[in-house]
Amino acid sequence: MRNHVGTTIGRDQRMIQPGQTQSKRRGSGFSWRGTLAGIVTPVVAVAASLLIGSLVIAMLKVNPLVAYSYLFSGAVGNLGQLTGTITNAIPLIFAGLAVTVAFRGSIFNIGGEGQLYMGALFAILAGTMLKLPPGIHLLVALAAGAVGGLLWALIPGYLNARRGLNEVIVTILMNYIAQWFISYLVHGPIREAGWNPQSRMVAATARLPILIHGTSLHVGIILALIAAVLMHILLTRTGLGFAIRMVGSNREASRYAGINSARVVILTMCVSGALAGLAGASEMLGTRYRLLEGFSPGYGFDAIAVAMVGRTTALGTVLGALFFGALRSGATVMQSGTGLPVVAVYFIQGLIILFMIAGSSVNFFKNLAPKKEVTADDKSAKSTAVS
Amino acid sequence: MKRFAVVTLVLALALTTLVAGCSTKPKEKVLAKxxxxxxxxxxxxxxxxxxxxxxxxxxxxxxxxxxxxxxxxxxxxxxxxxxxxxxxxxxxxxxxxxxxxxxxxxxxxxxxxxxxxxxxxxxxxxxxxxxxxxKSGEAGYAVGAIAAMMTKTNKIGWIGAMDIPSIRADEDNAIAAVKVFNPKAKVIDAYVGSWTDIAKGKEAALAQIAQGCDIIIANGDAVNHGVAEAVKGTKVGFIGWSRDQTALAPDNFITSVVQSGxxxxxxxxxxxxxxxxxxxxxxxGLVEGAQTLAPYGKIVPQDIQTKANQVLKDLKDNKITLIPPKGS
Amino acid sequence: MDQPLLELRGITKRFPGVLANDHIDLVVGKGEIHALLGENGSGKTTLMNVLYGLQQADEGEIHFEGKPLKTNSPGQAIDAGIGMVHQHFMLVQAFTVTENVILGMRSKREPLLGLAQAEAEVKALSEKYGLKVDPRAKIWQLSVGEQQRVEILKALHRRARLLILDEPTAVLTPQETEELSAILRSLAAEGRSIIFITHKLNEVMGISNKVTVLRAGRVIDTVETASTNQAALARMMVGREVVFEIDKTPAAPKEVVLQVEGLKAANQKKLPALRGLSLSVRAGEILGVAGVDGNGQHELAECIIGVRKAEGGRVLVCGQDIVGLSSRQVAQRGVGVIPADRQHQGLVLGLQLAENIMFGNFYCEPYSRRGFLQLGKIEEIAGRLIQEYDIRTPSSAVEVKNLSGGNQQKVVLARELSRSPKVIVAMLPTRGLDVGATEFVHRRILDARDRGAAVLLISTELEEILSLSDRIAVMYEGEIMGVVSGDAADVNELGLMMAGAKRLPEAS
Incomplete structure (x- = not known):
């Protein structure tokens, strides 16, 4: 009730005359203040994490500057490492977008990992069992991957929307089911003839072509960037995106507005699952070419951090994915160069996520950002906030 | 939207420049030690x-x-x-x-x-x-023989980490050895599906103990810790793998296969x-010293130790025909 | 009666722009059940929050058991011997009754909880006062009535000598209400005092010894319950004078646009909320639905706009039955809604103004084309409506949570009324608004009427009903008690109908 007491109409009246109110900007949600806050928080979080990380590295008797220079050169130091970073980022972009779109709908899809495994499985099945002309085979295998992830996400989506089950718990549990299911398959039904518990190799017709010869960078990066652009358009420019955001912000109001929120929740999970499935598919068709247990070093979970660092925007997710890809590339080189355990990098990654959460919840950085548009709005915002 | 496109473009350009800048193919360097x-x-x-x-x-x-x-x-x-x-x-x-x-x-x-x-x-x-x-199978044969000689309940447990050909071959040969050294004994196996899940190892071992096994052969890295945990305080004998695992359960320890890098x-x-x-x-394998058996535990009687050493010798001398791993 | 237990002297509490409590004096004797009666927003809850230490008074003093009392936090109030049962219970769902009762208290056997002993105490208390509840049951297993008993047990266990109940019957079934009043009487008989906040006249008459009526933050009067009646209380509660007059042209009603026939529906707790309700609204008239909150008004509105399932009956819009249609389909048939809770039902606070203007219509022209939002068009429409509805905002890209309450409601009005709906369902359209905004909203609703819309105005504020409605229907327990002409309405008569004490024979 306290919100209803504040009244600011009289004050507003003096400050703005009717007619001055029309916005000159497009309503796409971009404002410099928001953008600045969006950049400042991750940058400060990363900087603070590196700083604290350097203390830990120093405690391990390694010069932090040397360690970080290895980290840096391992991430972008030469063509091989740079392309490695970008390649690492591909599944993270897809999976990060999956988390982002779900987040926007206030759905916490922690099941990216499982959806990614199922996407990988479907892509592998299509890539190894079908015989199709080049190009078409690739498209079919990618589509299969998306379908695999989609189907796996449909289950928690349906259970949440229609049965009210908590999607966090369902998706977490389904991660295990997917991983063990894949383990079973590579040891049994889809195992390649021969020694190793692994699937057959994807046919050459279904592989994502390598972009730069002698590196591992494949066409998946272009697909991932296209997916990011499409996601941006989906969220800001389409009716479905609006419905997702609306249901995500307020299910009750959405109900009053005539939106079938159950359907939107299921649709959101489908989009999210398909993207996570593509993450798995891109890994199979572009990097690994065959399915083994444990092929994912936790992309589905890292994706949550990626989306968070990217402030659940499409562009931010791409940048976050590149950053985490760089950390992983850099980490192995840092270890081989300095003998530091890789866990030092996991430690830094953990710190970054922690600072990000702290930064966004306290909104500390947002308050630091200069307020260019101080008008009646800001004043009334304050007075309603306290009333 | 426009701004997004611009940023994407700039990003793409920056990447291309970086990529192009270092795309001179690195030469293979002189190989150091x-x-x-x-x-x-x-x-x-x-x-x-x-x-x-x-x-x-x-x-x-x-x-x-x-x-x-x-x-x-x-x-x-x-x-x-x-x-x-x-x-x-x-x-x-x-x-x-x-x-x-x-x-x-x-x-x-x-x-x-x-x-x-x-x-x-x-x-x-x-x-x-x-x-x-x-060399798959020879270590399995050796520990199978020892287990067969040691068991009193004639039930031997086998716990593997992953159902992969090399571990399967060891189990197959352990079973073969059991048939030779104690035809009445049988092997009950379990695969936990993990190299690291200690809790699962313990669970599997407890299940086998409940079924009457008095010797457990554990071939599963960290999983063995769980197995050792389960046998501690019982009279169940423990045969480990990969390293000398005496310390895990000194009172139950029979031997372990030691693989050395x-x-x-x-x-x-x-x-x-x-x-x-x-x-x-x-x-x-045994001949190259890549795998050996750890020193026998205190519960292993002298006569069995002697017989076991003979088995090792026979294996080294290729006197025993081993079952090859599937698929090799 | 000797020295009073509680004395409030000149309590004043200001919120920005609102005087919530204006020099309030209140005296509560020992063993007294004291009803605090008033409409929504009359300052009852604020006063009790001040007493309980949730808010601090700007002026005035509290005397409890003869000593001055300063409550800066609920902890101090509890220590002094004051317990409060909030409208929304403060219980941990996963804990047992006993655990909830001792939550926040120091155990006598630290570091152990002393659960067994506490359980025995809870059991003894519940037997003594007839507060039937299993000490070992988990809260989520209990009915709302039982949960309320746990709250009372909690207060008693803390040795509360004064118990404050905030709208205790709002969530209860009639049977539970009966049980509650018995419990309260046994507590009072033991010398404990009770203040209960309500706006239901029959409860005041049934339970209390004394009643204090608040209106607009002021004490109107304190009377012995025995020496008053419902009509008198209603008059005090609502007041005779109408605060502002709206110059309203006489209605020119035409054909019936909205017709509700024998509508039945259940509330959230699956209890019957609408019992075969019928009413009709003509084009160009405002039908005001008066009634005490919780008599089925929400369910009526929600059934009409398609967000609640009707269990029987028909709702006709221009002759077509809309029962069973989705809320989107209902909106497409020309029904606009001003929801009761604009912040949760009428708006999405985190979205921009323009997006809130578009709202549920995002899927159709001109807002979107082939699934793509027409951002330019959306902004253009928003800009036009910002001017037309005088919404004070620096731009259409502002998130509506940054607007004042009045401006938020204007966004809702702009969206709903600009579509020229044939039927408007307005629920508490001026709740929490100040005078200026209220007038604006009233003006717009009248304009819509004059344009030919059929307006169903549901409000618990009688003044609003009286000043706007062409006809007034009074709702009680899911039924219409009677319909009177807006000009001929008599407050006493309405009050009796609101209390369920009178029913007009021609009620339809």
Missing amino acids: KAALILSGPVNDGGWNQNAYEGLQAIKDKDGFEVAVSENVAQADQVNLMRNYANQGFKYIIANGFEYGDAIKTVAAEFPKVTFIQLGGIEHNGANANAMLF APILLDLVGKGEAGQLKGDLYVM
Whole structure:
């Protein structure tokens, strides 16, 4: 009730005359203040994490500057490492977008990992069992991957929307089911003839072509960037995106507005699952070419951090994915160069996520950002906030 | 929207420039006395990866190699990491596990002067890619024989980490040995599906104890810790794997299969330095000292120790026909 | 009666722009059940929050058991012997009754919880006062009535000598209400005092010894319950004078646009909320639905706009039955809604103004074309409506949570009224608004009427009903007690109907 007491109409009246109110900007949600806050928080979080990380590295008797220079050169130091970073980022972009779109709908899809495994499985099945002309085979295998992830996400989506089950718990549990299911398959039904518990190799017709010869960078990066652009358009420019955001912000109001929120929740999970499935598919068709247990070093979970660092925007997710890809590339080189355990990098990654959460919840950085548009709005915002 | 497009464009441009800027193909450097080890898990896993790491330390200490190690390497990073080591002038790149087969195949072709060694795999190319396998089955036969002689309930438990051919071959041969040394005994097996899940190891062991097993053979890295946990305080005998695992359950300890990285890598790298590594598959076992049995525990009677040593000798002398792993 | 237990002297509490409590004096004797009666927003809850230490008074003093009392936090109030049962219970769902009762208290056997002893105490208390509840049951297993008993047990266990109940019957079934009043009487008989906040006249008459009526933050009067009646209380509660007059042209009603026939529906707790309700609204008239909150008004509105399932009966819009249609389909048939809770039902606070203007219509022209939002068009429409509805905002890209309450409601009005709906369902359209905004909203609703819309105005504020409605229907327990002409309405008569004490024969 306290919100209803504040009244600011009289004050507003003096400050703005009717007619001055029309916005000159497009309503796409971009404002410099928001953008600045969006950049400042991750940058400060990363900087603070590196700083604290350097203390830990120093405690391990390694010069932090040397360690970080290895980290840096391992991430972008030469063509091989740079392309490695970008390649690492591909599944993270897809999976990060999956988390982002779900987040926007206030759905916490922690099941990216499982959806990614199922996407990988479907892509592998299509890539190894079908015989199709080049190009078409690739498209079919990618589509299969998306379908695999989609189907796996449909289950928690349906259970949440229609049965009210908590999607966090369902998706977490389904991660295990997917991983063990894949383990079973590579040891049994889809195992390649021969020694190793692994699937057959994807046919050459279904592989994502390598972009730069002698590196591992494949066409998946272009697909991932296209997916990011499409996601941006989906969220800001389409009716479905609006419905997702609306249901995500307020299910009750959405109900009053005539939106079938159950359907939107299921649709959101489908989009999210398909993207996570593509993450798995891109890994199979572009990097690994065959399915083994444990092929994912936790992309589905890292994706949550990626989306968070990217402030659940499409562009931010791409940048976050590149950053985490760089950390992983850099980490192995840092270890081989300095003998530091890789866990030092996991430690830094953990710190970054922690600072990000702290930064966004306290909104500390947002308050630091200069307020260019101080008008009646800001004043009334304050007075309603306290009333 | 426009701004997004601009940012994307700038990003793409920046990337292209960076890529173009360093796209001069790096030349293969002069190979120094450097060896790199690539592991899928941590160096201190108390088993598979730690053994390989100790092998690396051995060639550092004894052969004076400069070494580097990469832990917890994700499958997607394998190729890139190998290329990176090759570009840095590492002479030997040692990869620890079957999962490195594809990566070695790719990178070995790109760097013909670098020598690749796959431990626990079969990827060899007759040139610079070499593979080493433990001789599957002989250790299984040996511990199977000991278990058969030790059991009083005539029920022997077998706990494997993963149902993969090499472990299966050891179990098959253990069963074969049991038939020879104690036809009345039978083997009850369980595979926990993990190299690291200690709780599952314990669970499986407790289940086997409940079924009447009085000897448990555990072949599963960290899983063995759980098995040892389960047998402690009981009269159930414990046979471990990978390392000398006396300390895990001293009162239950019978023996454990000890696989050592040091003799293997010293042998293979020695061959390499002598120009004798030609891209072959090396199968190593008791004879090469790649695997042995740990000193027997105090619960093993002298006569059984003597008989067991005879079995080991017969295995070394190739007097026993082993069941080969499926698919090899 | 000797020295009073509680004395409030000149309590004043200001919120920005609102005087919530204006020099309030209140005396509560020992063993007294004291009803605090008033409409929504009359300052009852604020006063009790001040007493309980949730808010601090700007002026005035509290005397409890003869000593001055300063309550800066609920902890101090509890220590002094004051317990409060909030409208929304403060219980941990996963804990047992006993655990909830001792939550926040120091155990006598630290570091142990002393659960067994506490359980025995809870059991003894519940037997003594007839507060039937299993000490070992988990809260989520209990009915709302039982949960309320747990709250009372909690207060008693803390040795509360004064118990404050905030709208205790709002969530209860009639049977539970009966049980509650018995419990309260046994507590009072033991010398404990009770203040209960309500706006239901029949409860005041049934339970209390004394009643204090608040209106607009001021004490109107304190009377012995025995010496008054519902009609008198209603008059005090609502007041005779109408605060502002709206110059309203006489209605020119035309054909019936909205017709509700025998509508039945259940509330959230699956209890019957609408019992075969019928009414009709003509084009160009405002039908005001008066009634005490919780008599089925929400369910009526929600059934009409398609967000609640009707269990029986028909709702006709221009002759077509809309029962069973989705809320989107209902909106497409020309029904606009001003929801009761604009912040949760009428708006999405985190979205921009323009997006809130578009709202549920995002899927159709001109807002979107082939699934793509027409951002330019959306902004253009928003800009036009910002001017037309005088919404004070620097731009259409502002998130509506940054607007004042009045401007938020204008966004809702702009969206709903600009579509020229044939039927408007307005629920508490001026709740929490100040005078200026209220007038604006009233003006717009009248304009819509004059344009030919059929307006169903549901409000618990009688003044609003009286000043706007062309006809007034009074709702009680899911039924219409009677319909009177807006000009001929008599407050006393309405009050009696609101209390369920009178029913017009021609009620339809």
